[in-house]
Amino acid sequence: MHYWLPLIIFCFGIVGCRDSFDGSASSGPGNAMAPRVPPERFGVIWDWMAVDSGTVQSGHSLSHILGPAGVSAGAIATLAIEAQSIYDVRNIRARQPYWIAFDGDTVQPARYFIYERNATQYARFDLRPPYGVTLGSYASDTLIERAQGVIESSLYMDLERIGAPTNLALSMAAVYAWTVDFSRLQEGDKFNVLYEHVYVNKQPVGMPRVIVCHFEHRGRKLLAYRFNQGKGDDYFDENGNSLRKAFLKAPVEFSRISSPYNLKRFHPILNRTKAHYGTDYAAPKGTPILAVGDGIVTKSSYTKGNGKYVKIRHNSTYETQYLHMSKRAVNVGENVSQGQVIGYVGSTGLATGPHVCFRFWKNGKQVNHLKEDFPPSEPIESGQMDAFRTTVAEWRMHIQDREFAVR
Numbered sequence: 384m385h386y387w388l389p390l391i392i393f394c395f396g397i398v399g400c401r402d403s404f405d406g407s408a409s410s411g412p413g414n415a416m417a418p419r420v421p422p423e424r425f426g427v428i429w430d431w432m433a434v435d436s437g438t439v440q441s442g443h444s445l446s447h448i449l450g451p452a453g454v455s456a457g458a459i460a461t462l463a464i465e466a467q468s469i470y471d472v473r474n475i476r477a478r479q480p481y482w483i484a485f486d487g488d489t490v491q492p493a494r495y496f497i498y499e500r501n502a503t504q505y506a507r508f509d510l511r512p513p514y515g516v517t518l519g520s521y522a523s524d525t526l527i528e529r530a531q532g533v534i535e536s537s538l539y540m541d542l543e544r545i546g547a548p549t550n551l552a553l554s555m556a557a558v559y560a561w562t563v564d565f566s567r568l569q570e571g572d573k574f575n576v577l578y579e580h581v582y583v584n585k586q587p588v589g590m591p592r593v594i595v596c597h598f599e600h601r602g603r604k605l606l607a608y609r610f611n612q613g614k615g616d617d618y619f620d621e622n623g624n625s626l627r628k629a630f631l632k633a634p635v636e637f638s639r640i641s642s643p644y645n646l647k648r649f650h651p652i653l654n655r656t657k658a659h660y661g662t663d664y665a666a667p668k669g670t671p672i673l674a675v676g677d678g679i680v681t682k683s684s685y686t687k688g689n690g691k692y693v694k695i696r697h698n699s700t701y702e703t704q705y706l707h708m709s710k711r712a713v714n715v716g717e718n719v720s721q722g723q724v725i726g727y728v729g730s731t732g733l734a735t736g737p738h739v740c741f742r743f744w745k746n747g748k749q750v751n752h753l754k755e756d757f758p759p760s761e762p763i764e765s766g767q768m769d770a771f772r773t774t775v776a777e778w779r780m781h782i783q784d785r786e787f788a789v790r
């Protein structure tokens with residue numbers, strides 16, 4: 384893995400730009416001293432081989448591919464067994480590229496079969512006794528790039544318009560999953576993002592990884608800095624607060640769980656087994672019900688079963704719903720913050736006594752929130768603060784000089 388130093392920042396275009404930090408300083412005097420070696424590929428001296436290449440056809444097995452290269456059925460069977468613990472040949476998939484290398488002038492049987500597992504990894508099979516397989520990776524470069532622009536339609540379209548990778552939108556949405564609903568961006572929102580992208584043979588592969596992002600949403604600047612304080616990469620604002628937010632443990636204080644999430648509950652009113660997709664918290668009538676996290680009210684309504692209820696979307700992943708209220712305190716479209724009173728405990732709808740039935744959605748499916756593994760949301764620890772501030776200052780230099788300098 385090679386890390387290009389960010390040396391030059393170019394900015395072009397009127398409403399957006401994408402920079403690449405060029406590694407033009409990498410050809411130093413050291414390169415001139417390097418000894419000349421024959422070109423190597425897949426870990427073998429490639430220049431001395433005769434090579435056939437293709438892509439795996441649908442329904443083809445190793446016999447279809449290697450038979451014409453002079454490899455016997457017995458040899459293929461032995462190879463499959465010898466390779467199994469390192470790379471199982473049954474994992475070979477259609478449409479993946481492969482190469483068959485022959486010693487000298489296509490001497491049969493072939494010497495190597497190289498199968499490309501994905502954009503960065505390959506498996507090299509040795510086609511002569513004692514047979515076997517070696518896994519390898521292509522040489523890759525990690526480039527640091529920058530994309531800056533103003534939202535005109537959607538982040539995806541706007542990234543495409545300025546020539547930045549469109550899958551950067553997914554990476555950015557993940558960074559801001561708890562603070563910005565990317566389906567509700569506003570025209571005029573601004574982004575300025577530095578990210579890493581891995582290149583193999585000058586082609587970008589995989590997802591871009593955000594290093595730092597300055598995002599302006601509805602006039603509010605939301606900064607995100609990547610930092611690892613020993614538990615893996617995470618994103619923090621300029622003060623070291625995690626960009627993730629923890630939900631409140633329960634929507635009512637001083638309550639008790641009267642009925643847990645249970646897919647095989649016997650319903651006390653319906654007198655039959657009916658999945659209970661919520662957690663019931665019993666509390667006196669009129670007890671305030673709190674939003675467990677920031678969000679937007681998507682439903683504030685009444686049905687025969689739910690009674691008076693409210694539903695909140697917190698981000699692109701999570702939604703919560705609160706049933707059987709005696710009174711609702713918010714309207715559809717309203718922004719609510721964590722801990723805000725959204726209604727009061729009651730027993731409207733199908734309920735035997737005053738309680739709130741709390742329902743939790745993850746990616747559109749109801750789940751038991753007490754069993755969910757929420758990502759940590761701890762801020763930067765005090766012992767890591769100096770290192771964090773140094774990291775922030777460093778990246779700000781690279782991103783800030785033209786911060787939101789969109790004309």
Ligand SMILES: [Zn+2]
Pocket residue numbers: 642659661662663739740741
């Ligand atoms: Zn319930």
